[in-house]
Amino acid sequence: AQKVTQAQTEISVVEKEDVTLDCVYETRDTTYYLFWYKQPPSGELVFLIRRNSFDEQNEISGRYSWNFQKSTSSFNFTITASQVVDSAVYFCALSEPMEYGNKLVFGAGTILRVKS
């Protein structure tokens, strides 16, 4: 079965520091998708990004960037110049086939605390 490991349980940084959240995955699928979700203190999960297994280009969106390395089965997330509003739980997830369709397999999440 698929597995997602987020080894960092909690990270604390001071505002304006850069921070990288690690994600390592295991899968036997040749085609798969990886996702990052953000869970702010309000509780809902917010979709951030999706990446397919054939596209190893890094992606940048404002202060957010993602580094996908198939050779090391990693999909790491970097926040540049962190802000207090970035404080949240961040989940990495991997698509897994089910009997009907696909589901998301989530890592345990990383709590990010950004202090002013």
Next chain:
Amino acid sequence: NAGVTQTPKFRVLKTGQSMTLLCAQDMNHEYMYWYRQDPGMGLRLIHYSVGEGTTAKGEVPDGYNVSRLKKQNFLLGLESAAPSQTSVYFCASSYSGRKNTEAFFGQGTRLTVV
């Protein structure tokens, strides 16, 4: 644009009581899901539905039942609540079951069973 709405947001149950969690989505999505979130374990799939009138078991289905009588609603039932079912429950929906499809989540229901 409400997206995915869960009712209630908080609930405390006594062991053995029953309850139903309601999920409603207004995006005309075919797939709907119920996950539970526990500390250190991420989210795990309980049950899901691929369309009106169809449901299937996920990773941790025991102790739960579901129904999808209308496309926009997905109900999660606990017939006899146990302390092990204390968790945060999330409903999600997606327009398809393809592996590249992101899911849209509700705000969660925090359930405590005492």
